[in-house]
Structures are given as structure tokens and as C-alpha cells.
Amino acid sequence: xxxxxxxxxxxxxxxxxxxxxxxxxxxxxxxxxxxxxxxxxxxxxxxxxxxxxxxxxxxxxxxxxxxxxxxxxxxxxxxxxxxxxxxxxxxxxxxxxxxxxxxxxxx
Numbered sequence: 347x348x349x350x351x352x353x354x355x356x357x358x359x360x361x362x363x364x365x366x367x368x369x370x371x372x373x374x375x376x377x378x379x380x381x382x383x384x385x386x387x388x389x390x391x392x393x394x395x396x397x398x399x400x401x402x403x404x405x406x407x408x409x410x411x412x413x414x415x416x417x418x419x420x421x422x423x424x425x426x427x428x429x430x431x432x433x434x435x436x437x438x439x440x441x442x443x444x445x446x447x448x449x450x451x452x453x
Contacts, residue, residue, distance in 0.1 A: 370394055373447060375403045375419065380437065380447035387451050393427045395419060402441060409435035 369391040374381045376398040385393065395405050397419040405416035405425050412435035416425040427437075429451045439445035 368392060372396060374398050375439070375445075378439075378442050378445055380439075380445060382447070384448040385450070387429050387449065389429060389432050389451055389453050391429045391451070393429065393449070395425045395427070397421055397423050403445070404438075404440040406438050406440050407435050408438060411435075415440075 369388060371385050371387055371391060371393045373385070373393055373395050375395060378399075380395075387393070395403075395416070397403050398421075400421055402418050402420050404418050405414075405427065407414045407427075412431060412433065414427065416427060419425050429449075432451050432453050434448070434450045437447045437449060
């Protein structure tokens, strides 16, 4: 994976270069829904799924080429998904079939 760098210049002199920080997207799980219902992200970003509900949920990606199962998240628990591939996929809750979120990952 290519890494972007932020460079800091002082006149013609490069002071230092550091890797650009990846973004974090927080998705809440409550009321039998993911919020927000769609995310646009960049390669290398993360999605943090936070269970704010009184019931367990699951983070499951059935899309071919993106498949992952982060398992069960009990109330108050979190799970993180690193976006390592560009493209589009859907996240589902195995326990609640109408609970879905669309994710688009760009380079």
C-alpha cells in the first residue's frame, strides 16, 4: 500500500516528513440500525463500530472480495474494521437482517 506523506517546508528547506494520518469513521449501532447508513472513506481509513444498543449486534461483510466477520459486539462494545481495499461493499448485522450500511472506499 502506498503511504502519503505530509512535508513541512521552511523556505527551501524540508524540515520533516510524516505519514498522513488515516481517517476514522464512527458508526453507531442502536435501534436496530447502523448510523450513518452510508460512508465514503479512503483506503487506509478505519471504521469503528460502537454498540450503543441494549442488544448484541454483529459486523459482517458478505461482499465477495471484502468478506469479513468481526463477530458479536455486546452492548457497550466496539469493533474496528481497517479499509485495506478500494471498492464498494455492504456491512450487515447477522442478527438483524434489515440492519445494513453501504461503504465506498476510494484511493
